[in-house]
Amino acid sequence: MKTLAYQAAQFNANQQSREINLLNKERELYIAQQMVKEREYTNMLMFVTILVGGLFFLGILLAVGQMQKRKFMRMARMDALTGILNRGAGQELGEDLFVQATARGGDFCVILFDLDLFKRINDSYGHGTGDWVLKKVADFLKSHIRNGDVFARIGGEEFAILLPYANEEKGMEVAEQCRARIEAIETQHSGHKFVITASFGVSGLMADDLSLDPLFHRADMALYAAKSCGRNTVVRYSEVLKCDQQATDLRRYAASTSIS
Numbered sequence: 041m042k043t044l045a046y047q048a049a050q051f052n053a054n055q056q057s058r059e060i061n062l063l064n065k066e067r068e069l070y071i072a073q074q075m076v077k078e079r080e081y082t083n084m085l086m087f088v089t090i091l092v093g094g095l096f097f098l099g100i101l102l103a104v105g106q107m108q109k110r111k112f113m114r115m116a117r118m119d120a121l122t123g124i125l126n127r128g129a130g131q132e133l134g135e136d137l138f139v140q141a142t143a144r145g146g147d148f149c150v151i152l153f154d155l156d157l158f159k160r161i162n163d164s165y166g167h168g169t170g171d172w173v174l175k176k177v178a179d180f181l182k183s184h185i186r187n188g189d190v191f192a193r194i195g196g197e198e199f200a201i202l203l204p205y206a207n208e209e210k211g212m213e214v215a216e217q218c219r220a221r222i223e224a225i226e227t228q229h230s231g232h233k234f235v236i237t238a239s240f241g242v243s244g245l246m247a248d249d250l251s252l253d254p255l256f257h258r259a260d261m262a263l264y265a266a267k268s269c270g271r272n273t274v275v276r277y278s279e280v281l282k283c284d285q286q287a288t289d290l291r292r293y294a295a296s297t298s299i300s
């Protein structure tokens with residue numbers, strides 16, 4: 041009887057020990073599973089962080105690329121010295137505005153102006169002063185040009201102002217104001233004291249005009265007349281041909297030039 045009781049106790053003890061072992065193993069398995077889960081979670085977190093970081097970085101790279109592209113495109117349209125539109129950009133924008141304005145039955149006016157005896161300024165005070173003058177003139181007039189109008193440097197010391205929805209009368213008014221502003225520029229900050237002047241040619245829209253070219257051509261002829269009239273003045277094309285001698289000169293000039 042005693043032996044039986046001993047064997048039963050032994051069996052129970054063994055049973056308990058097996059159960060404890062089993063529980064221990066289950067616990068270890070549970071801990072291992074938790075560790076795997078934690079590692080998976082950490083890996084996923086790292087993956088998501090790297091993905092989000094990568095996408096963010098890519099986004100920044102794309103945004104910077106776009107900004108650089110826009111900056112270069114803007115720079116390609118700007119005249120480096122004066123910061124206003126260059127010839128190509130001015131003409132392109134002008135053509136678009138011309139088409140828009142004339143399609144709606146609106147007027148259009150072209151003003152061309154050229155600084156007077158600019159070579160003399162360069163020769164007397166140096167190219168640095170010449171550059172200062174070009175910048176100053178552009179700065180002075182920029183603020184005076186209406187939003188929606190075009191102001192461009194189209195050559196060395198030659199500029200264009202394009203006025204959509206404006207007739208020749210309005211163009212004359214704007215040109216005269218610009219002429220007076222240029223003449224009033226104080227030059228002592230350049231280190232020298234001298235007077236800056238410019239000659240202006242103005243041409244409004246005519247019935248046969250299908251593009252900006254003829255307006256540019258006529259404004260250029262009026263500018264030529266302004267130079268012949270002694271400079272520092274504004275001449276409109278419609279009055280240029282009233283004088284026979286000027287008309288002959290201008291026809292000769294027009295034949296010898298081709299203004300695009």
Ligand SMILES: Nc1nc2c(ncn2[C@@H]2O[C@H](COP(=O)(O)OP(=O)(O)OP(=O)(O)O)[C@@H](O)[C@H]2O)c(=O)[nH]1
Nearest residue numbers: 154155156157158159160162167168170171196197
């Ligand atoms: N400093 C400077 N000079 C320039 C620039 N572009 C052109 N020029 C100079 O502008 C001068 C233009 O001279 P001209 O075409 O003889 O004309 P002008 O002396 O203004 O005479 P008119 O137009 O007849 O009144 C030249 O000496 C060019 O070298 C520039 O970006 N900077």
